Amino acid sequence: MTTACDVLVVGAGPVGLTLANLLGQQGIDVLVVEREHELIDYPRAVGIDDEALRAMQTAGLVDEVLPHTIPDQKIYMVNGDRMILSEVNPTTREFGWPRRNGFVQPLVDQVLLAGLDRFPNAAVRFGAEVTDLAEDADGVVATLANGETVRALYVVAAEGGASPTRKRLGISFEGETRPTDGIVIDVANDPIGTPHAVFGGDPARSYASIALPHGIRRWEFTLFENETEADVDNDEFVFGLLAPHVPDPSKLDIIRRRVYRHHARIAGRFRHGRIFLAGDAAHVMPVVGGQGWNSGIRDAFNLGWKLAAVVKGLSTDGLLDTYETERLGHVTQMVAVSLGMAKEMTDHDPQKAAERDRIAANRTPEEREAQKRQAFKPQPQFDQGVVVHTPLPTFKTLPDRDVPRLAGSIFPQPTATDADGVEMLLDDATGQGWRILTWNNDPTAFLSDRQRAALDRLGARLVQVVPKAQLPWARKQATAGVTVIGDLGGESGLQAWFDARPVGAVIVRPDHVIAAECLAQELDDVLGKVFEAACIA
Template sequence: MTTACDVLVVGAGPVGLTLANLLGQHGVRVLVAEREQQLIDYPRAVGIDDEALRAMQTAGLVEGVLPHTIPDQKIYMVNGDRLILSEVNPTTREFGWPRRNGFVQPLVDRVLLAGLDRFPNACVRFGAEVTDLVQDADGVVAAFADGTKVRARYAVAAEGGASPTRKRLGISFDGETRPSDGLVIDVANDPIGTPHAVFGGDPRRSYASIALPHGIRRWEFTLFEHESPDLADDDAFVFGLLAPHVPDPSRLDIIRRRVYRHHARIAGRFREGRILLAGDAAHVMPVVGGQGWNSGIRDAFNLGWKLAAVVKGLADDALLDTYETERLGHVRQMVAVSLGMAKEMTDHDPVKAAERDRIAASRTAEEREAQKRQAFKPQPTFDEGVVVHTPLPVFKTLPARDVPRLAGTIFPQPRATDTDGVEMLLDDATGQGWRIVTWNNDPTAFVSVRRLAVLDRLGARLVQVVPRAQLPWARKHAAPGVTVVGDLGGEAGLQAWFDARPVGAVVIRPDHVIAAECLAQELDDVLGRVFAAACLTTTPEG
């Protein structure tokens, strides 16, 4: 038995591979153990959102992911008569990327796998089934089906909704499984050729028709309780389902047909000592909301920087407790939203369907616009964890405002310029990791030497944002170690963001969540509170 790694990731799905890439960037020794001999080659998820694309950007993989996406994919919700109930078409770029995108999951998974080739400290073992995980005070010993064992400091179970690890740990998986299955049919050479997706709330049989990249189209049909999953292999049955959608189902180039269950479940806890659950091992939700895959990526993004900090000795093990604290609330929201959408669009009671149609027809223009911009999708907001809530200032130099708290929300990513004036997305201009962002001010003027020492150990970035017109002056006079960024102005710019909020400094975590916000003069004290919330072991005494 050898200590092969700092972190063992069980499962080479998108969550495990994303986490491994993020850990690889930090120099953490990571081993991904996958039971199968290769990546799963059939599409499961079909939607990737802006938060996940930003995570891919952080991992340095977004340019490989984008060719397998349909940006700004519109969704139409229709009734049994194909009349539009609602339209989902958010076109803003709060986090720098399109908010809704169709994608081909197996091709994106390959990008994630290939990304690990960049790191000598990361590797994947296929055909490696983990049969047990045993913990002690210093680590985890994984037993494999071939009789070998590996020791790691931590293990992350990301092996799907049936997670053997979760079951062995005796962790509950509470929620519900819907009584009817779904049949997925993927075809090549898309016979329809339109770019959008349609969700059909037909009480006779609900369905979805989704355009995917590279000429692929997916159909999903509800199977009734009396219908056997074996019908997926019955051409007559499948062609009968497709007949209302295409002129000649027999001429379709069918790639695959699969039956799946509709689950809405959440693990009783996400951590058991040195073992953590992520992705479907921790939570599953109906596919209608398109957030299962994205929720798993949020897990990896939240957990990655925390595991790296603990493994590298920058933070105490207690930091890992904030993973569940922060993720559980949003997971519950997403499961509830997904389950609500599934019930609304797959209810086969004609009376309930008619009432749904009546409610949709009576929506006001404002309500329809809210549906269109996807206002029903809750954004991650952390009340506890690595966040510091500061009171709103009451000084006479600031107008009284009724603004929501910033700490615990995701910092935006507009386009800006780097120090040389080249336009790019903000994260590329500032660099990744911890960031201290001040408007117009030199951040070092407000941070003590001892706090700067901690920031240096963290590899944090000190960022001074100035209007683009000031960039030449600010660049010339910037303090050592300060990155100057030029704001492009406009409604989406950082000046407008700071204008709308009574703060002048923001502390941003590696996962782009605002850890704290404050006036510039408060920055040093607030940083100390953030360090404490993050359980940093590098905080100087006093």
């Protein structure tokens, strides 16, 4: 028996399920196959960031995800004497959501799985293992362990770091694996009860103690080379690990315990013809940075709108090459940062730990503030791909000021109003998909009929941003097909964003990345260049 679909996703983890939801929204026929018979329920990620929550918002699932999070979760990095080395507590809402959030991954995965019930064109099959992939000129045929076949236009392998697909394709997975393992212990009825997380760089044995939603506490400990999985199954051994942290480990309600490896690896390529790697199949990183799960969601968000555009015939296949072009550089940075943090906090050399403590003690207030706001986290910034960099004029009165180039970065999401003055997050006010935002101007005044027709085919949104005070007037004057929204002002408002750079128009991709920014009069020409970069047919 042969099943047909537009996109076959291998792996029902968070990346595969997120991608399937995004494709389902776009009317793409998507099938997810998972070799296990149910969702994985063992301990994995514990942190979801603002970019990932915005992706959940785009997928229409954020309201279901939020009950399983701890917003604005603070992290203390401490040494063996519990002296605070640094504090991570970013309170920005630049993208509309808290930058750091604790969460229970299995419950969020369940939300993603249930989300597919919304789409008649999306399906999941558990107990379905892919044993072979054969590509031809028209697509890919996947053979399942039971002998069935699935024909798809494209395949996305999101089946984890041990990815059989990656190995089958002969794609390298370069990097390193730490010589020692770690143990995760999840406990119900949190015996500590504090809302924050602590990462302990104790040279005697490094650890993490993390508060999770619903009264769950997670501990992670580094194991030494002479300690094995058999030790982890021994209650006395586990109680010994926990004894420095709670009065009586024997009274803990342990939900689960599991051994894991510290990997830092990146696939040699993310695309092989019609087959793509995403999530851990494409890259793995140490858990200390809390970015493994989030990096996989970025993969799904970047690849989802591109696959939908190509399957629908809106863009040519060349658009899919930009997935690797855009994601590889950023994930390489993220792996390096996570690896550096892991080595800093899990090094058991007392001399190196003492040097780390000395450096931390001598940080300036500015350096401490940068740590606090998580400035060490690389933000996505694409120099190539679906990005057009336009020459920007400088402010002559400020010769030493660098005009920030934001094309290729993520567009902010402040609170704004719809045309009726109702306050909501920007993406809800404008709608999703391709968007053109102009400050105060009617965008149609700067667009040719040809570009308007192309925007209509894309289902793009034309957005006129005005100060809230102008809403009654602007709404009456609005051109058909133009969405008018009101800016609330303030440091985080859209007026402040436009004030900071000499442009009056911005072109935003479906994944909220700025494709280009320009003067209003340049809009038609720059839009044409964006369409060219996006291989729009």
